Amino acid sequence: MAEIPPYLQRGYITPEELFSIIPKPGEERLRKRPVAVPECPQEIPCAPCREICPTEAISMPTPNDLPIVNYEKCIGCSLCVQICPGLAFFMVHYVGDKARITMPHELLPLPERGEEVVLLNRIGEPVGKGKILTVVPREKSRGDTPIIVVEVPIELAWEVRAVKVVRE
Numbered sequence: 001m002a003e004i005p006p007y008l009q010r011g012y013i014t015p016e017e018l019f020s021i022i023p024k025p026g027e028e029r030l031r032k033r034p035v036a037v038p039e040c041p042q043e044i045p046c047a048p049c050r051e052i053c054p055t056e057a058i059s060m061p062t063p064n065d066l067p068i069v070n071y072e073k074c075i076g077c078s079l080c081v082q083i084c085p086g087l088a089f090f091m092v093h094y095v096g097d098k099a100r101i102t103m104p105h106e107l108l109p110l111p112e113r114g115e116e117v118v119l120l121n122r123i124g125e126p127v128g129k130g131k132i133l134t135v136v137p138r139e140k141s142r143g144d145t146p147i148i149v150v151e152v153p154i155e156l157a158w159e160v161r162a163v164k165v166v167r168e
């Protein structure tokens, strides 16, 4: 029987592990426009991301295969982030010394545009503060999930995968 990789055993994946199974977009591409990166390492029968992509940038020969994005074909439309039932798609865009991360946000409250939020890593630990740039509420999302764009320090681009709203 095949050995279960450590990231499936522990329930989250590190950036190093992720980029050992899918390609990492280059810096030039990351600065050009938002690029979608799937963090979907489990071979499960699921393919809405591939079906919704308007440029056929997501390759997945069978629904059990891992999604692989052709970063040059990705136009940064965010539909894969909106539709993914596993909340596994993110977009990353480098702008100056910041990174803009597009991510699903299912928890309430929904942050507001311009709001400062606590940045959380993949295991929910706070790693810094960021600013909300865009909010797409549930009723405007193609899936059932609101999405947000948060600006983070560039060195946290591959760590931040959720935010926490803290209001007095």
Ligand code: SF4
Pocket: 035, 036, 052, 053, 054, 055, 056, 057, 058, 069, 073, 074, 075, 076, 077, 078, 079, 080, 081
């Ligand atoms: S962001 Fe849009 S173009 Fe890029 S992979 Fe996702 S659905 Fe396709």
Ligand code: SF4
Pocket: 038, 039, 040, 046, 047, 048, 049, 050, 067, 083, 084, 085, 086, 087, 088, 089
């Ligand atoms: S829709 Fe989400 S969970 Fe399903 S294959 Fe695509 S990335 Fe994975």
